[in-house]
Amino acid sequence: MSHSAEDTDPGLPAGDDGETRRDFLTLATAALGVGGAALAVWPLIDSMNPAADTLALSTIEVDVKGVKPGQRITVKWRGKPVFIDHRTPEQIEKAQADDAAGLPDPQADKDRVKKPEWLVLVGVCTHLGCVPLGQKPSQPRGEFGGWFCPCHGSHYDFSGRIRKGPAPTNLEVPQYQFLNETTLRIG
Amino acid sequence: MTAPSEPTRAAPTEGSPGMIGKAKDWIDYRMPIFSFMEHELHEYPTPKNLNYWWNFGSLAGIILVIMIATGIVLAMNYTPHIDHAFNSVERIMRDVNYGWLIRYIHMNGASMFFLVVYIHIFRGLYFGSYKPPRELLWWLGIVILLLMMMTAFMGYVLPWGQMSFWGATVITNLFSAIPWVGDAIVTWLWGGFAVDNPTLQRFFSLHYLLPFVIVGVVVLHLWALHVHGSNNPLGIDRKSEKDSIPFHPYYTIKDLYGLGVFLIFYMAIVFFAPNALGEPDNYIPANPLVTPAHIVPEWYLLPFYAILRSITFDIWFIEAKLLGVIAMFASIFILFLLPWLDFSKVRSARFRPIYKQLFWVFLVDCILLGLVGAKAPNDKVFPGIDNFEYVQLGQITTAYYFFHFLILMPLLAKFEPTRPLPESISEPVLGNRAEAGE
Numbered sequence: 205m206s207h208s209a210e211d212t213d214p215g216l217p218a219g220d221d222g223e224t225r226r227d228f229l230t231l232a233t234a235a236l237g238v239g240g241a242a243l244a245v246w247p248l249i250d251s252m253n254p255a256a257d258t259l260a261l262s263t264i265e266v267d268v269k270g271v272k273p274g275q276r277i278t279v280k281w282r283g284k285p286v287f288i289d290h291r292t293p294e295q296i297e298k299a300q301a302d303d304a305a306g307l308p309d310p311q312a313d314k315d316r317v318k319k320p321e322w323l324v325l326v327g328v329c330t331h332l333g334c335v336p337l338g339q340k341p342s343q344p345r346g347e348f349g350g351w352f353c354p355c356h357g358s359h360y361d362f363s364g365r366i367r368k369g370p371a372p373t374n375l376e377v378p379q380y381q382f383l384n385e386t387t388l389r390i391g
Numbered sequence: 392m393t394a395p396s397e398p399t400r401a402a403p404t405e406g407s408p409g410m411i412g413k414a415k416d417w418i419d420y421r422m423p424i425f426s427f428m429e430h431e432l433h434e435y436p437t438p439k440n441l442n443y444w445w446n447f448g449s450l451a452g453i454i455l456v457i458m459i460a461t462g463i464v465l466a467m468n469y470t471p472h473i474d475h476a477f478n479s480v481e482r483i484m485r486d487v488n489y490g491w492l493i494r495y496i497h498m499n500g501a502s503m504f505f506l507v508v509y510i511h512i513f514r515g516l517y518f519g520s521y522k523p524p525r526e527l528l529w530w531l532g533i534v535i536l537l538l539m540m541m542t543a544f545m546g547y548v549l550p551w552g553q554m555s556f557w558g559a560t561v562i563t564n565l566f567s568a569i570p571w572v573g574d575a576i577v578t579w580l581w582g583g584f585a586v587d588n589p590t591l592q593r594f595f596s597l598h599y600l601l602p603f604v605i606v607g608v609v610v611l612h613l614w615a616l617h618v619h620g621s622n623n624p625l626g627i628d629r630k631s632e633k634d635s636i637p638f639h640p641y642y643t644i645k646d647l648y649g650l651g652v653f654l655i656f657y658m659a660i661v662f663f664a665p666n667a668l669g670e671p672d673n674y675i676p677a678n679p680l681v682t683p684a685h686i687v688p689e690w691y692l693l694p695f696y697a698i699l700r701s702i703t704f705d706i707w708f709i710e711a712k713l714l715g716v717i718a719m720f721a722s723i724f725i726l727f728l729l730p731w732l733d734f735s736k737v738r739s740a741r742f743r744p745i746y747k748q749l750f751w752v753f754l755v756d757c758i759l760l761g762l763v764g765a766k767a768p769n770d771k772v773f774p775g776i777d778n779f780e781y782v783q784l785g786q787i788t789t790a791y792y793f794f795h796f797l798i799l800m801p802l803l804a805k806f807e808p809t810r811p812l813p814e815s816i817s818e819p820v821l822g823n824r825a826e827a828g829e
C-alpha cells in the first residue's frame with residue numbers, strides 16, 4: 205500500500221506548517237503516558253525508604269550510673285554506635301576554650317551538650333561513615349584528644365568537633381534527654 | 392574468500408539434506424536464527440591481522456557466562472539476611488558439595504572479569520578503537536564497565552563480613568556529599584539509618600538482576616561491533632576481500648586457544664591461591680560498631696578509590712568530600728568524551744610515535760593510582776623521605792590522569808607528526824614493512 209501525503213488523513217486538514225490535530229493527539233498521549241508512568245513508579249521507589257517497623261525502633265534508654273569521669277561507653281541506636289563520654293573537668297574546660305579556635309564547623313561546646321559532663325554523639329564519622337577510634341583508652345584519639353577516624357584521617361576534639369582531616373562537619377549530636385540523673389533516652 | 396581450504400557452504404535456506412537439515416530449514420523459514428548465526432559467527436568477515444589483544448572481548452563474554460552460572464547455584468544456598476548471610480556462605484564453603492569450588496570460581500571470577508575487561512579497554516586505547524565509526528560501541532563498553540562495578544560492589548556485600556559491611560558503608564556514604572538531598576538519598580539507598588538488613592536484601596536482589604542487564608548491553612555492544620566490524624592493529628579500514636578472513640574457523644579457534652591459556656591461569660588461582668586477591672577481614676562477621684583499621688576495596692576499584700581520597704582540599708565553596716566524589720565519577724565519565732578529546736584521524740598508536748610513549752606513561756599512572764588506593768594516605772612512599780606521603784603521590788597521579796585526557800590527547804591530535812599509514816592491511820608499504828607485519 206502506498207499513501208501520498210494528501211490521502212493519509214482526509215479528515216484532518218493540515219495547518220500552514222504541516223501540523224495536524226493528530227500530531228497534537230500523539231503528543232498529548234505521550235505526555236500523559238510519561239506522566240502516568242512516573243506516578244506509577246513512585247510506590248516502587250518509596251518502598252525502598254525506611255519501613256514503618258524500621259522507623260519504630262527509634263528510641264533506647266541507657267543507664268549511665270556506672271560510667272566514671274574520663275570513661276566512654278558505646279551503645280547501639282538505629283544500627284549505629286552512639287558514644288557517651290563522661291568528661292572530666294579538664295576536658296570540659298579545654299572544649300570550651302576551643303570555642304574560639306578556628307573551627308571548620310563552628311559551634312560552641314555548650315550548644316552540643318545538655319550537661320557539660322555528659323557528651324553524647326553519634327559515633328559515625330561525618331566523612332564517609334566509619335566509626336572513629338578513641339572509645340577505649342588504648343585507642344588513638346588524634347591530635348585534639350577526642351576521636352580519630354582511621355579511614356581517611358579525621359581528628360575530632362573533646363567536644364566531638366572536626367578539627368583536621370577530610371570530614372566536613374562535627375560529629376552529630378543525637379536527639380536525647382535525661383529521664384533522671386543517670387538515665388538517658390536517645391531518640 | 393581468501394582461504395582456499397574454506398568450502399563454500401550452502402546457506403541452510405537453500406534446502407539442506409537430512410533430518411536435522413530439514414528441521415533447521417523449517418525453523419529458519421519461520422525465524423531465521425540459523426542464517427543469523429551463519430552470518431554473524433561464521434561468514435562474518437574479520438580483519439586478518441588481529442593479534443592476541445583481540446582475544447579479550449570473547450574472554451570477557453565467557454567469564455560473564457561463568458559468573459551467571461556459578462551465581463545462580465550459589466543463590467540456591469545463600470541466605471540474604473544479616474543474621475544468616477555470613478553463616479550461609481560458610482556453609483557453602485564447608486558443607487555444600489563443591490560449594491567451595493563454586494564460590495572460589497565466582498569470587499575470583501570477579502577479579503578475572505575486571506582483569507580481562509581492563510586489558511580489553513587498554514587495547515582499545517592503544518589501537519584507537521574508540522574513534523569513528525566505533526564511538527557508540529565504545530560508549531556501550533563503558534556502560535558495561537559501570538554495571539560491572541555496581542554488580543561486583545553489591546556482590547562483595549553479600550557474604551556480610553567486615554569488609555562487606557564497611558565497604559558498603561563508605562561507598563553508600565559517598566552520596567551524602569550531594570548538596571541538600573544527599574542524606575535523603577543515602578537513607579533511601581539503605582532503607583534505614585545505617586547499612587542493615589534492608590540494604591543487604593536489596594543488594595542481593597540487584598546483584599541477581601544486574602548481570603542480566605549486562606547481558607543485554609553486551610548484545611547491543613556486539614550489534615554495534617558487527618555493523619563496522621573489528622578495528623585491527625594497523626587501525627586502517629578493510630579495503631578489499633583480501634583484508635578479511637571469515638570469523639569461523641579462524642577466530643573461533645584462536646579464541647578457544649586463548650580461552651585454554653586463560654583458564655589455566657584462572658584455575659591456578661582458584662585452586663592454589665583462592666584468597667590471595669581477597670581481604671582476610673572479610674572472614675570476620677560484620678560488626679557495625681567496629682571499623683577495621685584499614686578499609687580497602689577490591690583491587691579492581693583501587694585506582695578510583697585513590698582518586699576519591701586524593702582531593703583533600705576545598706575549591707571555592709565546594710567541599711573536599713564532594714570534589715572527591717566528583718573526581719572519582721569524572722575519571723570514568725571522561726572516557727565517554729575520549730572520541731572527541733582525541734580527534735586524531737590516525738587510530739593505531741603504531742603510527743603515532745608520541746602517543747605510543749604516552750600510552751605507557753598513562754598505564755603506569757593507573758597502576759600507581761592502584762598502589763595509592765591500597766595504602767594508608769599518610770604512609771611514607773619512600774622510607775627515608777618524610778614529607779612525601781601517599782596522599783601526595785595520589786594527588787600527582789590523579790592530576791596526571793586528567794592531564795592525559797584533557798590536555799595531552801587534544802594537543803597530540805592537533806600537533807603530533809604521525810607516520811604514513813599502509814595502503815591496506817594486505818600490502819606492506821615501502822619503508823614500513825616491519826610495521827605492517829608486526
Ligand code: HEM
Pocket residue numbers: 455458459460461462463464465466469480494497498500501504539542543544546547548549550598599601602603605
Ligand atoms: C557480572 C557478573 C557478576 C559479578 C562481577 C559478581 C561478583 C560477585 C562478587 C565480587 C561476590 C563476592 C564474593 C565473595 O567475596 O564472597 C559475589 C557474591 C555472590 N554472587 Fe555474584 N557476581 C556476578 C553474577 C552473579 C549472578 C548472576 C548471581 C545469581 C544470583 C550471583 C550470585 C551471588 C551470590 C549468591 C553471592 C554470595 C555468595 C558469596 O559471597 O560467594 N552473582 N558476586
Ligand code: FES
Pocket residue numbers: 329330331332333334353354355356357358369370371
Ligand atoms: S570516614 Fe572518617 S575520615 Fe573518612
